[in-house]
Amino acid sequence: MNHFDADCIFCKIVKGEIPSNKVYEDDDIYVFHDISPWAPVHFLMIPKRHIASMAQLEESDTSLMGKIMTLAPKLAMEEGCRPYPEGGFRVIVNTGDDGGQEVHHLHVHVMGGPRPWAKG
Ligand code: 5GP
Ligand code: ZN
Secondary structure, three states: OOOOOOOOHHHHHHHOOOOOOEEEEOOOEEEEEOOOOOOOEEEEEEEOOOOOOHHHOOHHHHHHHHHHHHHHHHHHHHOOOOOOOOOOEEEEOOOOOOOOOOOOOOOEEEEEOOOOOOOO
């Protein structure tokens, strides 16, 4: 079974066909800096397998999503977010048109660093 979508820019990033500034990678997850950051720290965490959005998640994805959410704080600190509670970070998963999703490969935004931010 093909886990990639040939027309998806984030699948192309996972495959290395489009360059990215990598933060972390393992067998299931790829993490890279957002090309147009809203905040001093802004990276995207994606499953390597093409999943269009959160709306397509299945019960079998529970451990994958748990792994992403558990990894987020560790990478946030490594990327320069300040510790909780004075620091912290924001996690956003835009889903569908009403949710403001532009790239249809599930991605978890992690943003942080001192304010003010460009957006958010
Ligand atoms: P969405 O609105 O779908 O939640 O956010 C998509 C995000 O992907 C945006 O913040 C945008 O800046 C980022 N993005 C879009 N294309 C690329 C790209 O080619 N490389 C990287 N690194 N980020 C991208
Ligand atoms: Zn994809």
